[in-house]
Amino acid sequence: MNVTTLKKEKDQAFNLLRAEIEKWKSIDRAYHKLAAENVSLLESHVKNESFDEKLDYGSNDINNYEISNDVNDITKSKTRSMSMSTINTHSEMFFDAEDIDLTEDLSATESDMDVSNANISDEESDSGPAFTQPVSAGVSDKPSAENFSSDSQPMIIQRRKVLPAPICGEDVSLLAILRKNVGKDLSTVSMPISLNEPINILQNMSEGLEYSELLDKAASFDNSMERLIYVAAFAVSGYASTYYRTGRKPFNPLHGETYECVRPDKGFKFISEKVSHHPPIMACHADSLNWSYWQDSKVKSKFWGKSMELIPIGTIHITIPKYNDHFTFSKPSTWVRNMISGTKYFEHTGVMRIENKSTGEACEITFNQSGLWSRGPNSDIVGILFSAKGAKSGKLVGKWNEIICHEKGPNQLEVIWKANPPIPDYEQYYGFTQFCIELNELTPDLEGYLPSTDTRFRPDQKLFENGEVEKAESEKLRLEQKQREYRKLLEERGETWVPQWFKLEGEEWVYKGGYWEARENKSFDAKLQLW
Numbered sequence: 001m002n003v004t005t006l007k008k009e010k011d012q013a014f015n016l017l018r019a020e021i022e023k024w025k026s027i028d029r030a031y032h033k034l035a036a037e038n039v040s041l042l043e044s045h046v047k048n049e050s051f052d053e054k055l056d057y058g059s060n061d062i063n064n065y066e067i068s069n070d071v072n073d074i075t076k077s078k079t080r081s082m083s084m085s086t087i088n089t090h091s092e093m094f095f096d097a098e099d100i101d102l103t104e105d106l107s108a109t110e111s112d113m114d115v116s117n118a119n120i121s122d123e124e125s126d127s128g129p130a131f132t133q134p135v136s137a138g139v140s141d142k143p144s145a146e147n148f149s150s151d152s153q154p155m156i157i158q159r160r161k162v163l164p165a166p167i168c169g170e171d172v173s174l175l176a177i178l179r180k181n182v183g184k185d186l187s188t189v190s191m192p193i194s195l196n197e198p199i200n201i202l203q204n205m206s207e208g209l210e211y212s213e214l215l216d217k218a219a220s221f222d223n224s225m226e227r228l229i230y231v232a233a234f235a236v237s238g239y240a241s242t243y244y245r246t247g248r249k250p251f252n253p254l255h256g257e258t259y260e261c262v263r264p265d266k267g268f269k270f271i272s273e274k275v276s277h278h279p280p281i282m283a284c285h286a287d288s289l290n291w292s293y294w295q296d297s298k299v300k301s302k303f304w305g306k307s308m309e310l311i312p313i314g315t316i317h318i319t320i321p322k323y324n325d326h327f328t329f330s331k332p333s334t335w336v337r338n339m340i341s342g343t344k345y346f347e348h349t350g351v352m353r354i355e356n357k358s359t360g361e362a363c364e365i366t367f368n369q370s371g372l373w374s375r376g377p378n379s380d381i382v383g384i385l386f387s388a389k390g391a392k393s394g395k396l397v398g399k400w401n402e403i404i405c406h407e408k409g410p411n412q413l414e415v416i417w418k419a420n421p422p423i424p425d426y427e428q429y430y431g432f433t434q435f436c437i438e439l440n441e442l443t444p445d446l447e448g449y450l451p452s453t454d455t456r457f458r459p460d461q462k463l464f465e466n467g468e469v470e471k472a473e474s475e476k477l478r479l480e481q482k483q484r485e486y487r488k489l490l491e492e493r494g495e496t497w498v499p500q501w502f503k504l505e506g507e508e509w510v511y512k513g514g515y516w517e518a519r520e521n522k523s524f525d526a527k528l529q530l531w
Contacts, residue, residue: 021418155445159438165467166428167246169194178303190480193473197248197430198465200455202259202272203439204250205284205297208238208316210435212266212288214417219290219320224359225385225393231318231327232354232363232383232396233404233417239348240419243379243401244431247336247344251461253282254483254530255497259455260515261286261439268293269516275499275509277487283502285511292319296502296509303339310334315508329354332367337377347377348400360388367400377401440465451524452531453500459531479531500525 172192211234218230253259253274261270272284275296283296297314312331319326332350349369355362363383370378381404383396397413398404405413423434442456450456460475490497503512518524 157443157445159443160441161423161434161437162425163198163429163432163437164465167430168464168467169196169469191249193460193464193469193476195249196251196464197246197432198251198461199430199432199436199439200251200253200257200259200458200461201282202253202257202274202284202455203261203436205272205282205295206259206261206270206286206439207241207433207436209261209266209268209270209286209293210241210420210433211237211417212268212286215291215293215318215320216267216288219322222323224323224325224356224361225387227320227323227325228327228354228356228361228363228385229394229396229406229416231356232365232385234318235316235329235352235354236365236381236383236398236400236404237417237419239400240402241433241436242334242346242348243377243419244422244426244433245346246427246431247338247346248430251458252280253455254458254479255487256453256500256528256530257455257458258451258453258501258515260450260519271501271511271515273499273501275502275504277497281509283499283509283511285502290320290322292321293317294511306338306340308336308339310336324358326357327354328357345377362386363396365396448522449519451518452526453524453528457531483530 172194177189177191214230214234214237218227218234221227221230255274255277258271258273260272261268263269267290268286268288270284270286272282275281275283276298279298281296281298283294285294286292293316295314295316297312300311300313302309302311311333315328315330317326317328329352332348332352335347335349336344337347338344347370348367350367352365352367353362354365363385365381365383368378368380368382379399379401381396381398381400383404384392385394385396387393395407396404396416397407398417402419403415404417406416408414420433420435423429423432423437426432429437440456440461442450446456455461458479460472460479463472463475487497499509501511501513501515502509
C-alpha cells in the first residue's frame with residue numbers, strides 16, 4: 001500500500017467521523033429544543049438517574065473521542081473533552097455546549113464558569129433566528145461575572161441569519177485601478193465601493209474572536225503546555241472565516257470610528273478604534289472572565305502580478321491572569337490570488353510563532369503554500385511545540401479552514417478545534433460566516449448605549465449592506481470628503497487628532513480605559529460627528 005492510498009483512506013476516515021459527529025449534534029440539538037420547550041419534562045429527566053447515565057456528557061459526548069487514522073480505532077479520551085463548558089451539575093448538563101438556548105445563570109464563580117462551545121450554524125427553519133440569547137446592556141471595564149449577566153430578567157435577542165440583501169455591485173477592473181496607482185500604498189487609495197464587502201476593518205478585527213471558547217478552554221488547564229496548545233489553535237482559528245470569502249475588501253474606517261462587540265453568549269466584550277490615518281492603524285481590546293486580548297494592526301500591501309500580498313504589522317497579545325500567562329504572536333502574510341482573472345481566494349503562508357513570555361514555551365505553526373497550478377488555497381498547517389528549553393515536545397496538524405489536531409502518538413490524533421460549517425447559500429452573502437453576519441446588526445439591546453462613532457451607524461456601509469449600491473457610493477464619497485475637510489481644519493488650527501480610547505505606549509497602541517463606563521452612564525461625547 002503506497003502513501004497516496006494511505007492518505008486517501010485517512011481522509012475518508014476523517015470524513016466518516018465528521019459525518020457521525022454532525023449526526024450526533026443534530027440529534028442533540030433536537031433534544032435540547034424539546035427539553036427547553038417542556039421544563040417539567042426536563043426536570044423529570046434530570047431526576048431520573050438512569051436517564052442521566054445515558055446522556056451524561058461527561059462520559060458519552062461524541063466530542064470526547066480521539067481520532068486515529070483508522071475509524072475502527074476510536075478510543076475514548078480520558079484527558080480532554082471538546083465540550084467547552086465545565087459546568088457538570090445534573091441540573092445544568094443539558095445545556096452544556098448548547099448552541100441556541102443558553103443558561104440564564106451566567107454569574108457563576110470563575111472556577112465554575114466557562115464559555116460553551118457554541119456551534120453558530122443553524123440547521124433549523126430559515127424563518128427562525130440564528131440565536132436566541134439573554135443579554136445585559138450595561139457593561140463596565142472590570143472583567144467580572146457581573147459584567148456579563150444581569151440580576152433582572154434578561155432581554156432575549158434574536159440574531160439574524162442572513163444579510164438584508166445578497167451580494168451586490170458590478171465587477172470592477174482592478175487592473176485599471178492598479179495602473180493608475182502604481183507605486184502608491186493601496187491601503188490609502190479610494191476604491192470603488194463594488195470592491196468592498198459590507199463589513200468594516202474594525203469589525204473584521206473582532207472576527208478573530210469567533211472561537212474565543214478555545215481561550216476559555218486554555219484557561220481551564222493547570223498544565224502550561226496544554227494552555228499553549230489551545231492558544232495556538234485559537235491563533236489559527238481566526239483564519240477559518242476567510243476560506244469562503246469572495247476576495248473583496250472591508251471598508252476602511254474613518255478617523256475616530258469605533259466598534260464594540262459584546263457577546264454574553266461567548267463571555268467577552270470587545271472595543272476597537274481607528275487610531276491613526278497616516279499610516280492607517282487600528283487598535284482593539286477584549287476582556288473575558290478568563291483572558292484578555294489586544295492588538296494594534298496596520299497592513300502593507302504588495303502587488304505581484306496576479307496576486308496581492310497583504311503583510312500584517314503588529315503583535316497580538318493574550319493574557320490568562322489565573323496563571324500569569326502572556327502569549328504573543330504575529331500573523332503571516334495573506335495572499336489574494338487571481339486578482340486579474342478567475343475566482344479570487346485568500347491564502348495564508350509563512351510561519352506564525354506563538355510564545356508564552358511567562359514560561360518560555362512556544363509553538364511555531366507553518367502555513368503551507370499551494371503549488372503553481374493549484375486552483376485553490378493550500379490550507380494545511382503543521383505546528384511544532386517547544387519546551388522552555390527549546391526542545392521539541394509535540395506537534396499540531398490540520399487545516400486552518402477546518403480542523404486542528406494534537407498528535408498525541410503514532411496514529412493517534414486528538415481534535416482540538418473544528419470550524420463551524422458555512423451558512424446556507426454562503427456564496428450569496430460574500431462568504432460570510434454566521435458570526436460575521438451578526439457583526440453589523442443593530443440589535444435592541446444596543447439601542448441607547450452605542451456612541452455615534454460606532455460602525456453600525458455608518459451610512460455608506462449600511463446602504464451597501466442593504467444592496468443600494470449607487471446611494472452607498474455617493475455616501476462613501478461624501479464621508480471621505482468630510483474627513484479630508486476635518487483633517488485640514490485640524491492642520492489649520494495646529495491640532496492633532498487624539499484617539500478616544502487608546503493611547504500609544506512605546507510602539508504599540510493599548511486600551512486606556514473608560515469606554516465601558518461611558519457606555520453604562522450614557523456619557524459618550526456627542527460633539528464628534530463622523531457621518
